[in-house]
Amino acid sequence: MKIFRNIIVWTLAIINIIVVLAMVVCSYSVYLSPAQFPNWSYLGMVLPACILATVAMMVMWIIFKWKYALISIAGIALCWNSIRDYCPINPMQGTPTGKTLKVLSYNVYSFGGKALDQGDSSVIEYITTSEADIVCLQEVSKIKHEAIRSRLERAYPHIMVDNEKDNKNAILSRYPILTSDTLLLNTKSASGCEYTLDADGDTIVVINLHLESYQLDDDDKLMYKQMIKNSAMIGDNTPSDPADEAVIDMTKSFWWLEGKLAKANSLRAGQADIIGTRIDSLLTTHRHVIVCGDFNDSPVSYVHHRLTRRLNDAYTQSGNGPGWSYNRHAMYFRIDHILASESFTSYGAKVDKTVQESDHYPIFCTLEIR
DSSP states (O other), X not given: OHHHHHHHHHHHHHHHHHHHHHHHHHHHGGGSOTTTOGGGTTXXXXXXXXXXXXHHHHHHHHHHOGGGHHHHHHHHHHTHHHHXXXXXXXXXXXXXXXXXXXXXXXXXXXXXXXXXXXXXXXXXXXXXXXXXXXXXXXXXXXXXXXXXXXXXXXXXXXXXXXXXXXXXXXXXXXXXXXXXEEEOOSSSSOEEEEEEEEETTEEEEEEEEEOOOOOOOHHHHXXXXXXXXXXXXXXXXXXXXXXXXXXXXXXXXXXXXXXXXXXXXHHHHHHHHHHHHHHHHHTTXXXXXXXXXEOSSOSSSHHHHHHTSSSEEHHHHHOOSOOOOBOSTTOOOOOEEEEXXXXXXXXXXXXXXXXXXXXXXXXXXXXXXX
């Protein structure tokens, strides 16, 4: 009987080690550029499953054989930075005492709504009542509607739109916009703009981004949802035949989607390198730099890692929980981000799920100027 128990314990320990190693690989995959390693680029998306499995095994060991919990604890320690980026916990935050800016980033999906010609949209209502000082918008292709522009201008006297792309970006500001420049990101579907603002004597550089998307069509998204259902079926106590079919279907779906993911990740990596180089240059002459937008990539990715070498993630500093910002097709990821230079301290970062007309939720934070 003792031998049988030992076999079970050692089998579970080996499984635990494998799970931890997978978590480590996923965490450190952010150092690999998808341009050189495209087939490793989506491993960060698997990290949440590894974290859940590691924590579950840690709890099990604490209950039944506590010394083995050290396997999971060591893994969590090794991967702590990625875990914190994915799911930060900041329960106790102070109150800013100096000059602050409220920054809002929102992929508005052409503003949604059914009466845009009258400027009637909960997205527009949300923006104009947000009390944000700086608003960075993506996918604003309908902003030229007179009713939309008129409603936005009531709250924001300074508005600039990137006219170089069909899939436009825009900035709305309570402060004067001194300069604007379009960033060349080498693909038609990605866009970036750089603005210089005068915030009551402080020069703020804001970069608004919409990086390369995965270009998934409706069939791809349905395939992804079916793949999630199939993975649940495999874990159920169902007859072997349906489970076997689920494995086959899931494998086919995975390899089809993997090709699209790898291609988009590779393009986005090049864009991140371009922006990262620009950030490095800006910080030699400017103290206050903000980069935000729809990165189309999670906090555990090469893109996020590259752009936070010199900047801090506002959500990691002051948000709570995973903060999923994309809200369609069972794709639960935070792909919208606000990054800021060391001259800012972030407070109260949040992904706001109260407005749902767009396929993204808005993300906002308060930045105190040091």
